[in-house]
Amino acid sequence: MIPQKLIRNFCIIAHIDHGKSTLADRFIQRARVVEDRLFQDQILDSMDIERERGITIKSQAVTVPFESKDGQLYHLNLVDTPGHVDFSYEVSRAISSCEGALLLIDASQGVEAQTLANLYMAIEHDLEIIPVINKIDLPSADVEGVLEQIEHDLGLPAEDAVKISAKNAIGIDELLETVVERIPAPTGDYDAPLKALIFDSHYNTFRGGIMHCRLFDGVIRPGDDIHMLATDRVFNVEEVGRFRIGFEACEELQAGQVGYIVAGIRTITDIRVGETVTHRDRPCAEALPGFREVKSVVFSSIFPVDANDYNELSAAMEKLQLNDASLFFEKDSSAALGFGFRCGFLGLLHLEVIQERLEREFGLSIVFTAPSVSYRIDLSNGESITVTNPQDFPAQTEIERTYEPFIKATLITPSEYVGNLISLCTEKRGNQLDMIYLDSKRVELVYEMPLSEVLYDFYDRLKSLSRGYASFDYEVIDVRETDLVRLDILLNGQPVDALSMLVYRPNAAFRARAVCKKLREEIPRHQFKIPIQGAVGSTIVARETISALRKDVTAKCYGGDISRKRKLLEKQKEGKKRMKMVGNVELPQKAFLSVLKSGGDD
Numbered sequence: 001m002i003p004q005k006l007i008r009n010f011c012i013i014a015h016i017d018h019g020k021s022t023l024a025d026r027f028i029q030r031a032r033v034v035e036d037r038l039f040q041d042q043i044l045d046s047m048d049i050e051r052e053r054g055i056t057i058k059s060q061a062v063t064v065p066f067e068s069k070d071g072q073l074y075h076l077n078l079v080d081t082p083g084h085v086d087f088s089y090e091v092s093r094a095i096s097s098c099e100g101a102l103l104l105i106d107a108s109q110g111v112e113a114q115t116l117a118n119l120y121m122a123i124e125h126d127l128e129i130i131p132v133i134n135k136i137d138l139p140s141a142d143v144e145g146v147l148e149q150i151e152h153d154l155g156l157p158a159e160d161a162v163k164i165s166a167k168n169a170i171g172i173d174e175l176l177e178t179v180v181e182r183i184p185a186p187t188g189d190y191d192a193p194l195k196a197l198i199f200d201s202h203y204n205t206f207r208g209g210i211m212h213c214r215l216f217d218g219v220i221r222p223g224d225d226i227h228m229l230a231t232d233r234v235f236n237v238e239e240v241g242r243f244r245i246g247f248e249a250c251e252e253l254q255a256g257q258v259g260y261i262v263a264g265i266r267t268i269t270d271i272r273v274g275e276t277v278t279h280r281d282r283p284c285a286e287a288l289p290g291f292r293e294v295k296s297v298v299f300s301s302i303f304p305v306d307a308n309d310y311n312e313l314s315a316a317m318e319k320l321q322l323n324d325a326s327l328f329f330e331k332d333s334s335a336a337l338g339f340g341f342r343c344g345f346l347g348l349l350h351l352e353v354i355q356e357r358l359e360r361e362f363g364l365s366i367v368f369t370a371p372s373v374s375y376r377i378d379l380s381n382g383e384s385i386t387v388t389n390p391q392d393f394p395a396q397t398e399i400e401r402t403y404e405p406f407i408k409a410t411l412i413t414p415s416e417y418v419g420n421l422i423s424l425c426t427e428k429r430g431n432q433l434d435m436i437y438l439d440s441k442r443v444e445l446v447y448e449m450p451l452s453e454v455l456y457d458f459y460d461r462l463k464s465l466s467r468g469y470a471s472f473d474y475e476v477i478d479v480r481e482t483d484l485v486r487l488d489i490l491l492n493g494q495p496v497d498a499l500s501m502l503v504y505r506p507n508a509a510f511r512a513r514a515v516c517k518k519l520r521e522e523i524p525r526h527q528f529k530i531p532i533q534g535a536v537g538s539t540i541v542a543r544e545t546i547s548a549l550r551k552d553v554t555a556k557c558y559g560g561d562i563s564r565k566r567k568l569l570e571k572q573k574e575g576k577k578r579m580k581m582v583g584n585v586e587l588p589q590k591a592f593l594s595v596l597k598s599g600g601d602d
């Protein structure tokens, strides 16, 4: 039994790229829980995409032992959290399982938009916050400046800040001592009825759904019958354990600890993140507060390129959902693309991540339709409906008013890029609420603007217009009246429902031109001429044409080398696997993606 005074539960929060995963690596190395020769960077980022993109998508928990100066052996449960705004929901869940947080700030970048957003979240949950200045080894590090920002922008005492270099392992021991000293030990009651919070889950092919829990009260052991309060289901516990690198079974989990529970849960939907677990025979009096419901902000449909893959796609979606409670989906069908799923995402990065995971982890070839936000539409018959799919958009004659979601966007930028960013926000129909000089070099801009405008290319352009220095965070605030139309795309005179999108009327022709141009670039030439048209109702607002071509890949192979010819034909067939036949036109998967990214700026 580990006394609670020797346990510390904390998370690492920060703006994207400020070094959370690197710091978690140092903690793990310092604790020697992994042999040096087996160690690899970003050890907690287990998904390939996380490693390649260098971003954390899912929070990961791990326990590291630490022997403090006082001679005691502490058990530090640390959770590495994602930094990108799309995944702030993961951060809020991680925070609920901890007593403290390390707020990491890059010494050369200073306080950024998500530093503030994450700080507010930690304060809301009453966490003890330790400000940590990272990357002090960089020549461009401005430790004094960041100390000032900690006082001035964050309202935290600068003398509390710990200065480290996660990369070069400077200040790591001092930081761990600070964690032990400053972060309160958990104070659960061992003898009280079991009360555990599910803060995450994952799926294992052999063991089923596995819950990641924080125990607030009581003790749980294999063999116990547990009751899930929200879903009202009972399961028998097969195994409990702690997070090491991987999983380590143990005899029991006690109040104050973080660990996993395996209970033969086969149906994915039986595990609900935010749910309270208690004992069947001795239940706790009330459920833990849980989490706010995740709200999808971006919607898009997914279709398999090959209609025969529908069942595989369906199974893959269910598995992904268990690892990613924020993914929403339901069945959908399209005249052009057949059966698929309508999905809700937290943002565009989330959408891209799901797409990549379906392709890599499940080997599926899929297409996504243009993303959309959720619109409210008042109909002339007095009804009010919510539309997230362009196909459900009513006829103009039935529409009384349309509304779209607005966000409050906070941008922090070095002052020399303010002009660029103001033009960008204005172009995106933004309305400036505030402009604050944080110090002589940095400006905070606050805008309200339609969510649909930040969906396409806002983030990329923000980064390129500020040479990567500006940061951005947003929250959805309300819905406002707008003027919405459905833009249809016609290939060879046939509307392709999967390419339709809902757009702000004054931008319709502009968007249509951008999309038609992109499609012309992406669709290969066929043996016939293909007109590409953009239409609003019966009015054609844009047009491009792909001229005819007879494509014979074997033409180059004069002479009689049949095996070479066959190889080329095979190659052509491979390429076709990533094509979707729409009517008599072959649409490459890339074409759907390019539509998705054509914000209309070029």
Ligand SMILES: Nc1nc2c(ncn2[C@@H]2O[C@H](COP(=O)(O)OP(=O)(O)OP(=O)(O)O)[C@@H](O)[C@H]2O)c(=O)[nH]1
Residues within 6 Å of the ligand: 014, 015, 016, 017, 018, 019, 020, 021, 022, 023, 054, 055, 056, 057, 081, 082, 083, 084, 134, 135, 136, 137, 138, 164, 165, 166, 167, 168
């Ligand atoms: N020079 C220097 N570079 C560092 C230090 N810590 C992290 N980095 C680098 O900063 C980059 C981002 O580090 P990560 O640990 O991936 O950042 P993160 O905050 O986990 O990023 P997300 O998970 O995507 O939010 C990597 O290239 C690291 O090598 C440091 O102390 N000094």
